[in-house]
Amino acid sequence: MEAKKLHKHEIEHLMEHWIEHNKSHSKSFRERAKEIEATSPRAAEKVTAAADLMDLCTSKLEEAAGEL
Numbered sequence: 001m002e003a004k005k006l007h008k009h010e011i012e013h014l015m016e017h018w019i020e021h022n023k024s025h026s027k028s029f030r031e032r033a034k035e036i037e038a039t040s041p042r043a044a045e046k047v048t049a050a051a052d053l054m055d056l057c058t059s060k061l062e063e064a065a066g067e068l
Contacts (some may be wrong), residue, residue, distance in 0.1 A: 008068060015065040022058040026051045 006014070029051035037044035 019061050026054040
């Protein structure tokens with residue numbers, strides 16, 4: 001199956017969407033981690049680690065967007 005070729009403006013829109021989506025999730029993870037901490041500090045650490053990974057993904061998407 002041949003991959004569809006996207007136009008630059010479509011890619012830019014997609015990247016913007018993914019970046020904002022990831023930032024929203026990262027913020028939510030961090031807020032929820034604070035709430036989870038009282039019940040399970042270890043679980044809260046994992047959720048915070050997930051937010052950190054989401055931030056890394058966002059950084060890579062921002063780098064990719066800069067390559068356009």
